[in-house]
Amino acid sequence: MRVLAWGFDVFLAAGLLWLAWQALFTPRRFSAVVNFMAFYLLMALVWVRLDAPDIALAEAAIGAGVTGALLLTALGRLPAGSSAGADPRHWQRPLQYLAMAGAGLGVLWLAWAAYHLPRPGLATEVTAVLDATGVSHAVTAVLLNLRAFDTLLEIVIMLAAVVLIWSLGPPLRTFAPATALPGLPALSHLLHPLFLLVPAYLLWRGTHAPGGAFPAGAVMGAGGILLLLTDTAPWIYLRRHRMLLHLLLTAGMALFLAVALGGMLMTGTFFTIPLLLAPMLIMAVEVTTALSIALMLMAFYLYGEPGR
Amino acid sequence: MTEALHWLGCGFVVAGILFFLAGSLGLLRFADVFSRLHALTKADNLGLGLICLGLAFQASGLAEAVKYLLIWLLMLVASGIGATLIASTALACGLVPRKADMPTSSTTIKRSVEK
């Protein structure tokens, strides 16, 4: 059995290295993007092999879904005739080899350092306080109660990214597909209920099994991207919905901050949630955060502020 | 009964893996993007369906079995509609399906003379 596991891991690592090399050094940009998407898929498998299904969920949803869509759209926006990248010049080649050697050495050093880390990490400490956090899954407890400050800062970073992307230019003009595609609205209609059901399921699972706000928000965001693609979300472009859009984008962060400050008022320490209210508050924060993340991913995909 | 279902499930999974391998053989060897679309959509989805069916037989409860079948249905929808999308766009972009060589007129004359 161990031989089989080793064989599987060697295959996976070889595939990852090949895909990464192809993604970085192919002259054709579309090949590079497709290799990148396949790389994300194999990375999700790697997280599974490393016993981290939560990260695998988030990686699959964000990497393969939303990042792939963003890259493909960006490719489509490039000016005509630029589908091949430029060849590296002569003086750049030794620098490339130097950079690759440096990266290789860095990876080896990191692997040696990780090998000497104490095992099993912080799992015992977290299990000791799990009953006082309000959820029964260790990863959700760490993300939303024990280290909730980090999660709040991640959401703030995403919001800052939305502002940055929106400040760069107008929203994307709708492309017309090359021919009439009756299958496209059918795809959207058939899959739309599932794009609502699966995030609700993941949010519910987050309290006791891998799941939670980030994968749920990412799947909802992917569903929203499908809506934007098939032009069945005209409400997002309306001027009178601008305020509502801004409100929903910041709702996750606002509720998180309210919970943090409320906890400080009630117990005296920033971000401490009293045990009685913890399950409900964590659920409320998760639902609002998932909604905000979904809208933020759709905002990325719009490439500019709608309704101007 | 559950023992028989267990072995039936294993058989389905093995058949599914074989269909997957057949599909990738088609992806390697077929000459044209349209025929590769064929091989991919039909063989791979059938393989996935057999694997899901086999695992559903061995599932521990109805909810799990329904989840397996849901994955297969989802992949069918995505894959089928995706294949039509790609094929329509390929035709619109000017890719022509590769046709077999037509018989030349000399061979047809020879055959009618032989009769």
Next chain:
Amino acid sequence: MPIYLYAVGAMLLLANAGVGAWRILRGPTSADRMLAAEMITTSAIAVLLLLSIVSDQSALVDVALLFALLAAVAMANFVTRTWTLLQDDKEAREEARHD
């Protein structure tokens, strides 16, 4: 016994995904490359389903569900927003047909 069978099956399916990677390298048209990406997705779903039995984690079935949903989005995105460029750029069309 079935655990070993599933582990061997998972390895075979991973080799299957490798065939997809080769097709991304070789495929003359963009459609071939997108096809191959979809085949890697389907193989990855099958690998995850088998791994969930081998390592006895039911969360992997949820990951497989996610993959299936996202394959649809990638496909639709490619057809509407990436390949339309070829419609009005003759050079890129020639390249897509014969490179």
